[in-house]
Amino acid sequence: MSGDGEPLLRVEDLRVEFPGEDGVVHAVDGITYQVHRGRTLGIVGESGSGKTVSSLTTLGLTRRQGARISGRILFDGQDLVTLPEEKLRAIRGNDIAMIFQDPLSSLHPLYRVGKQLSEAVRAHRDVSKTQARARAVELLGLVGIPDPTRRVDEYPHEFSGGMRQRAMIAMALANEPKLLIADEPTTALDVTVQAQILALLERLQSELGMAIVIITHDLGVVAEMADDIAVMYAGRIVETASAARLFAAPQHPYTWGLLKSIPRLDGPREEDLVPIPGMPPSLISRPSGCHFHPRCPYAQPDHARIDPALAPVPEEPSHFAACLLEADVRARLWRQLQAGSTPKQALAEAGLPGAPA
């Protein structure tokens, strides 16, 4: 991954487990990534891949849910995993802020938007109510809400969906955080509004110089925003690279699946979408070997036995993938897929035996 100097956020071998009645949920299973100042990391994966839990853990928000957490989350030199709650609270909403998927349910329905904003200011700054309110108006203006002096006294239900997400962003920016975690920030919004919100985030990033972690299942969103991408599957990172590299030469069959399941306007019309078969695995009893093997069209018999480690791609030291296929086989398969082959055809042409039933 590119970037200079010490990273702002460095997550090392983070594991988050939730002991439950049916067994232990391995929500996050040893992930490592870093985010540099002013840059954007996209974390991509299906729902239940652990992407949200890992960022909630960064803020310490999984602690009270009885999570067992191990590994390190180094932010500005402090380990957030072991930081006492009161010190972590001083970081939340101040140095690290977070916005969520559904702005309507994420805003308190019975408090005025302005109150919710000034509360965020006053949680970390010793300012008067009047000053905090002035800051709230300023923030609403910053995120492009028209007539902020009037809107500041309205309730969330009086805002449109896009306006609510703008208000959420304004709240997150209240104390000019160094890191903004955006968890599916556009999923609940109309397509036209999605583009506006992404543009707003990019503008604010360049103005305020903050780093962004954007969590999404939508590769289109990360293509737009991210400098680096980490693909998560079943609580692990299965592939990570710079955005340009990941879209040019993806290595993991799961990434191929994600790429092939988005419709493209510039592709040939007759090219079929290839959905990833099956469902994400249960995080209580995960598949043996490579966790992706039951859904992988290219899986070989011993893939049900061997658990692949995240390893650098030959001659690409900043591109990592956790796949048991040989690098040259992967390159051949991806070329076939790019040429429009179905996974089955690609498999045959790459000279591999078919996937076990």
Added chain:
Amino acid sequence: MIRYIIRRLLWGVLLLVIVAALTFVLFRVLPTANPALLRAGRDPQPGLVKEIERLLGLNKSLPVQFWEYMKEIFLHFQFGYSYYSQEGVRSLIGERVSATLSLTVGAAVLWILGGLSVGVISALRRHTLVDRFAMGGALVAISAPEFWLGFVFLLLFASDIGKFKIFPGAGSYVGLTYDPWKWFTSLIMPWVVLASGASAIFARLMRSSLSEAMGEDYIRTARAKGLPERRVVRHGVRAAINPIITLFGLEVGVLLGGALLVESVFNIPGVGELNYKAIGQSDFPVTQGTVLLAAMFIILANIVVDVAYAYLDPRVRYS
């Protein structure tokens, strides 16, 4: 909003008229015994009975009786005269209403503060010993009838017959203006007894409502912006309290019913105790008066709740 309140008040008056008509049917039409006969003593002369009927106005036809009854209530605020003492019902109630207000208002404060705070503590300490103890206690309080609980309290804590002589016992009530301290101490046990059932219900409701609210997304947001946990809980309580407010109006009725029993157990000279005696003596005008008074309070409480709701939940707008 003003229009809404006016409309609700007019509906309240109409409701009161209906309640008045129903009490007329209940106490003048349905009873089989002749109230005049009850007053005339053993083996009365027919002439005496006739005379009493004339005095009580029972010799007139029912529609005429109804018309006079309604006219008196709504034009002159007179509820008739006691069959027994011939005193005006309005003055009978008037001299007792302060004791009842002392009892019910105090109990309502205790009910709401006690119920909600126990509910909040239980919700935040769910499945701990504190929670189990509180909810177990609530179950007992809901199940125990006021008159039974009242006697238990007297036998345990009353200064005359109690095992631990802590609080003044039955019949110790004095007016607030007469001696505020004695007034307060004499009402402690009645307040607790009267409030227990309603606060237990509120505690259980608050527990489930707050537990649900604390799992909402906006609570996660409140934590994510770094609010201290106290303020996070406040966000939850603010949202959890709304569905419970609605029940306040209903519970006021239950509270007034309970006041009747608590006043008789603790011998507090209030409207409830007056009504309790009047029922025993078939003193229908007094019963009618107290029933109407209670109905008025319940209707008023519900209007207050509805109006308060508009202020508490900005998403509700009345038209």
